[in-house]
Amino acid sequence: xxxxxxxxxxxxxxxxxxxxxxxxxxxxxxxxxxxxxxxxxxxxxxxxxxxxxxxxxxxxxxxxxxxxxxxxxxxxxxxxxxxxxxxxxxxxxxxxxxxxxxxxxxxxxxxxxxxxxxxxxxxxxxxxxxxxxxxxxxxxxxxxxxxxxxxxxxxxxxxxxxxxxxxxxxxxxxxxxxxxxxxxxxxxxxxxxxxxxxxxxxxxxxxxxxxxxxxxxxxxxxxxxxxxxxxxxxxxxxxxxxxxxxxxxxxxxxxxxxxxxxxxxxxxxxxxxxxxxxxx
Numbered sequence: 001x002x003x004x005x006x007x008x009x010x011x012x013x014x015x016x017x018x019x020x021x022x023x024x025x026x027x028x029x030x031x032x033x034x035x036x037x038x039x040x041x042x043x044x045x046x047x048x049x050x051x052x053x054x055x056x057x058x059x060x061x062x063x064x065x066x067x068x069x070x071x072x073x074x075x076x077x078x079x080x081x082x083x084x085x086x087x088x089x090x091x092x093x094x095x096x097x098x099x100x101x102x103x104x105x106x107x108x109x110x111x112x113x114x115x116x117x118x119x120x121x122x123x124x125x126x127x128x129x130x131x132x133x134x135x136x137x138x139x140x141x142x143x144x145x146x147x148x149x150x151x152x153x154x155x156x157x158x159x160x161x162x163x164x165x166x167x168x169x170x171x172x173x174x175x176x177x178x179x180x181x182x183x184x185x186x187x188x189x190x191x192x193x194x195x196x197x198x199x200x201x202x203x204x205x206x207x208x209x210x211x212x213x214x215x216x217x218x219x220x221x222x223x224x225x226x227x228x229x230x231x232x233x234x235x236x237x238x239x240x241x242x243x244x245x246x247x248x249x250x251x252x253x254x255x256x257x258x259x260x261x262x263x264x265x266x267x268x269x270x271x272x273x274x275x276x277x278x279x280x
Contacts, residue, residue, distance in 0.1 A: 001159055003180030006189075012152035013193045016097075020047055023092040026085045028195045037081050041073040044088055053091035056277045058084065062119075062270040082133040090118070090140055094278045097147045102154040104161040108279065109235040110147070114140050115275045116229035117222065120267040124221050127263065128253055138203035138222050141196075145187025145204070153179070170243070172208060184208060211248040220249040232264060234271050 019027075022043040045051050051072055058075040059068055063083070069075045075084045094115075099107035121139030125132040149157045156179045164174040175182040187204040196204075203222050206215035210223040223246060229235070231242035255263070 001156060001178070003178075004153060004156060005180070006185075008153075009148075009181060009186060009189050012148065013189060016148065016151060016190070019092055019096055019194065020050060022047070023050075023089060024194060026088060027200070028197065035081070037076055038073065041071075041076055044072045049095075050088065050091055053095075053277065053280070054084070054088050056280075057087045057091065057274065060273045060277060062273055080133075082131070086133045086137045089137055090115075090274075090278055093140060093144075097151055102150045102161075103158050104165070105150050105154075105157060106237065109237045110143070111279055112275055113229055113235035113237075114143060115278055116232065116234035116267065116271045117142060117225045119270040119274055120225035120228045120263065121221050123263050123266045123270065124225055124253065127255060127259060128217075128221070130217055130221060134199060134203075134218055135221050135225075138200055138207075138218050139225050141187070141191075141200065142204055142207045142222050142226060143183060143187065144190055145183035145185065148186040148190050149175075149179075149181075149183060209246075210252075211246050217252075220246075220252050223249045224253060228264065228267060232268060234268070 018024075022040065025043075026040065044054070054072065055069060055075060057063070058079055059065060063079060065078055067078065069078055072084065072088075075087070079087075094111055097107075118136045118139035121135035122132045124130075125135035146157075149160075160171075160174050160178045163169060163178050164171060167174070169177070172182045172184070184205060184207075188201060191201040191204050199216075199218060202214070202216050203218040206212055206219035207222040207226060209215065210220040227243055227245045
C-alpha cells in the first residue's frame with residue numbers, strides 16, 4: 001500500500017461532511033469579542049435536532065443549573081456564551097461523520113474516548129484556573145484527525161489498525177510507518193480547513209508533545225486528560241493501554257494525590273451523563 005502524501009490529505013478534506021454553517025461560525029469565533037450572541041442563538045435554533053441535544057446537555061447535572069433552560073438563548077444567559085457554544089459544537093461533532101467505514105475501527109469507542117477526554121480536560125481546567133470551555137472543546141476534538149483518516153482513507157487506516165494489533169505499536173508510530181501521515185497532521189489540516197481558532201489548532205497539534213516550545217497550557221491539559229481517559233478505560237476498548245505521560249505536563253498541573261482522586265471521580269461522573277446524551 002503506497003503511503004499517503006500531504007496533497008492526498010488536502011484533497012480528502014474537500015469530500016468530508018460539512019458541519020452546520022452556524023457551528024463553523026461558532027468554532028471560528030473563539031477568540032472574537034464582537035459577536036451578536038442573539039443572532040447566533042437564533043441561527044442555532046433553526047436546527048431542531050442540534051438544539052434538542054444541546055439543551056439536554058445544558059440541563060444535565062454536569063453543568064449544575066438551578067433552572068431548566070428550554071431555548072438556546074436561555075442557555076446562553078444562564079451558562080454563558082462560551083459554555084453554550086461548546087455544547088453546540090459537541091452536539092454537532094458527534095453526529096457529523098459517517099460511521100462503519102473502516103474494519104477494526106470502533107466509532108463508538110472513538111467518541112467515548114473523546115467525550116471522556118473532554119470531560120477530564122474540563123475538570124482539570126477548573127483545578128488550574130484555565131478556561132474550562134476551551135479545554136472541553138479541545139479535549140473533544142484532540143483526535144479528530146483519526147476521523148479524517150477513517151472517513152477518507154478507510155483501507156489505509158484499516159492497515160494501520162492491523163499493524164498496531166500485530167506489533168503492539170503506539171498509534172502514532174503505526175500511522176507513520178504504515179501510511180506516512182499521522183492523525184495529528186490530519187487533525188491540524190482539518191482545523192485549518194474548518195477555520196478553527198489558533199488556540200484550538202495548537203492544542204490539536206501538540207497534545208502528544210506538550211513540552212514543545214509554544215505548545216501552550218491547553219495542550220498540556222489535553223495531553224494529561226487524554227492519558228487519564230485511557231487509564232480509566234472509559235472508551236470500553238479491549239486491551240486499552242494508557243499512553244506515557246509527559247512528566248513536564250504532569251508536573252505543570254501541580255496537583256496533589258488527593259486532588260487527582262477527585263479528578264478521576266469527577267471525570268467518570270460527568271462522562272457517563274455526557275456520553276449518554278451525545279451518543280443518543
